[in-house]
Amino acid sequence: xxxxxxxxxxxxxxxxxxxxxxxDRHVCDLILDAAMEAITDAGLKPADxxxxxxxxxxxxxxxIAAHLGVPDVAYHVSVLMGGASPTASLQxxxxxxxxxxxxxxxVCMGWNGYSALxxxxxxxxxxxxxxxxxxxxxxxxxxxxxxxxxxxxxxxxYLRRYVETxxxxxxxxxxxxxxxxNHAQLNSKALMRGAPLSRADYDAAPFIAEPLRKFDCxxxxxxxxxxxxxxxxxxxxxxxxxxxxxxxxxxxPEPADEIANRANLLELGIHRAAPRAFARAGVSxxxxxxxxxxxxxxxxxxxQLEALGYAEPGxxxxxxANGNIELGGRFPLNTHGGLLSQGxxxxxxxxxxxxxxxxxxxxxxxxxxxxxxxxGYGDLGDGSVAxxxxxx
Amino acid sequence: xxxxxxTPEWIVLDWHHACIAAELLCIQRCTGCGRWRHPxxxxxxxxQSDQAAFEPVTGSGSVLSFAVSHRSLDPGWQAxxxxxxxxxxxxxxxxxxxxxxxxxxxIRIGQRLAVRTEALSENFVLVWAxxxxxxxxxxxxxxxxxxxxD
Ligand SMILES: [Zn+2]
Numbered sequence: 001x002x003x004x005x006x007x008x009x010x011x012x013x014x015x016x017x018x019x020x021x022x023x024d025r026h027v028c029d030l031i032l033d034a035a036m037e038a039i040t041d042a043g044l045k046p047a048d049x050x051x052x053x054x055x056x057x058x059x060x061x062x063x064i065a066a067h068l069g070v071p072d073v074a075y076h077v078s079v080l081m082g083g084a085s086p087t088a089s090l091q092x093x094x095x096x097x098x099x100x101x102x103x104x105x106x107v108c109m110g111w112n113g114y115s116a117l118x119x120x121x122x123x124x125x126x127x128x129x130x131x132x133x134x135x136x137x138x139x140x141x142x143x144x145x146x147x148x149x150x151x152x153x154x155x156x157x158y159l160r161r162y163v164e165t166x167x168x169x170x171x172x173x174x175x176x177x178x179x180x181x182n183h184a185q186l187n188s189k190a191l192m193r194g195a196p197l198s199r200a201d202y203d204a205a206p207f208i209a210e211p212l213r214k215f216d217c218x219x220x221x222x223x224x225x226x227x228x229x230x231x232x233x234x235x236x237x238x239x240x241x242x243x244x245x246x247x248x249x250x251x252x253p254e255p256a257d258e259i260a261n262r263a264n265l266l267e268l269g270i271h272r273a274a275p276r277a278f279a280r281a282g283v284s285x286x287x288x289x290x291x292x293x294x295x296x297x298x299x300x301x302x303x304q305l306e307a308l309g310y311a312e313p314g315x316x317x318x319x320x321a322n323g324n325i326e327l328g329g330r331f332p333l334n335t336h337g338g339l340l341s342q343g344x345x346x347x348x349x350x351x352x353x354x355x356x357x358x359x360x361x362x363x364x365x366x367x368x369x370x371x372x373x374x375x376g377y378g379d380l381g382d383g384s385v386a387x388x389x390x391x392x
Numbered sequence: 393x394x395x396x397x398x399t400p401e402w403i404v405l406d407w408h409h410a411c412i413a414a415e416l417l418c419i420q421r422c423t424g425c426g427r428w429r430h431p432x433x434x435x436x437x438x439x440q441s442d443q444a445a446f447e448p449v450t451g452s453g454s455v456l457s458f459a460v461s462h463r464s465l466d467p468g469w470q471a472x473x474x475x476x477x478x479x480x481x482x483x484x485x486x487x488x489x490x491x492x493x494x495x496x497x498x499i500r501i502g503q504r505l506a507v508r509t510e511a512l513s514e515n516f517v518l519v520w521a522x523x524x525x526x527x528x529x530x531x532x533x534x535x536x537x538x539x540x541x542d
């Protein structure tokens with residue numbers, strides 16, 4: 001069963017808009033621009049697409065197909081895991097292709113992450129919103145009445161436990177923030193290009209929700225991204241070198257719909273997804289050349305690195321020290337700048353960057369990158385992993 | 393001051409109504425096996441029984457973790473920033489969030505707490521927790537579901 005799925009599909013097209021604070025474009029235009037760019041990048045036409053995974057909210061498959069001119073949607077599904085959705089969508093796309101339900105699947109993401117709360121006076125208005133999925137009920141009933149509305153506040157409940165249990169120093173979080181900002185200086189589309197971050201800047205920034213300071217938090221952005229997935233066989237006839245989807249997985253904490261009653265507050269969805277993904281791809285953590293880790297918050301990156309096996313619990317600070325995660329280090333991390341410094345596109349921008357790294361066309365290219373690992377993280381701790389490789 | 397008061401539904405509403413009627417914190421307890429659970433669930437994860445009642449708890453617990461918010465999207469809370477929100481582990485085992493009057497700098501993980509409720513509407517109680525007047529050593533705290541790794 002597994003042998004028919006893992007390693008038999010590939011990413012063949014990528015698209016992304018600019019990452020901005022306050023777009024002049026309607027959110028639907030952002031999504032459609034990225035989608036058309038991904039289809040064109042693959043050397044395909046909209047008529048070649050017959051599978052669609054839309055964003056969690058904002059636009060439906062039906063609208064996307066109609067606006068792009070996709071005449072025959074044979075398969076579609078929505079994946080609702082917050083920021084874990086796009087990376088988890090790759091396994092859904094691969095299943096649809098391997099199972100013969102669709103040939104070429106378009107995965108879309110896009111939103112007005114900045115403008116939703118602060119529309120420009122002349123911006124085109126929208127009533128479209130994200131689909132909060134399962135976390136909406138929990139936040140509305142159990143967290144918001146206690147003054148916890150934002151993800152930074154919800155996650156701080158277990159990040160404090162993490163910091164205090166293991167004595168995680170701010171140095172570790174700062175190393176992640178600064179590595180992402182350094183990489184953003186090299187990325188032509190990064191929101192924070194031209195705005196380097198020093199350790200003094202990091203230390204001087206105020207807390208948002210302890211232990212999260214301003215630069216531990218990702219940048220809210222208006223943006224969209226898209227990828228096209230097809231069979232490896234078809235991929236070999238297309239424009240770019242195929243980027244093979246070697247393996248992936250999703251995982252959910254128990255319970256997944258709220259944080260407080262988890263037996264171990266620090267066991268998240270990715271702790272379950274990671275071993276499944278490595279086993280399916282047939283690789284180990286130390287085979288990976290590039291890490292694109294979902295970085296809504298710096299400390300969440302540290303926790304994920306431990307879940308992936310790059311460090312023991314509490315050991316991530318040593319892993320991110322001494323330039324190990326910088327371009328030129330052993331495990332370059334978020335080479336596009338990540339959600340922290342390129343922009344927040346729910347991690348589909350991580351998939352786009354991993355694809356470019358494996359094509360050899362990234363702005364901050366890792367020499368001879370052959371294997372890339374992408375994670376997604378969302379809702380109240382759901383996780384997803386994708387392991388991508390160059391076609392050999 | 394608290395600008396957001398939700399109107400819960402379904403079994404979450406039943407929980408709030410039980411707390412309001414008892415004027416005490418109540419928690420759902422399985423009639424089949426006696427286990428406490430929160431937030432309210434249809435079936436007991438241990439014995440699958442759907443027979444359960446909301447019963448008063450002792451109101452004693454300890455700080456498992458806490459959030460300290462310096463920014464809030466809610467103006468009512470923003471006026472109190474920085475403010476703490478406690479993740480309380482009740483002596484009966486279940487955990488829930490609680491508001492506190494205690495300044496963030498005086499809160500410690502493991503601190504013993506006394507919990508009380510305040511009805512903010514006919515359909516919603518807010519849970520409050522502050523350090524117990526006689527602070528017991530944390531090692532004495534009953535641990536219904538302790539985990540050395542969390
Ligand atoms: Zn039971």
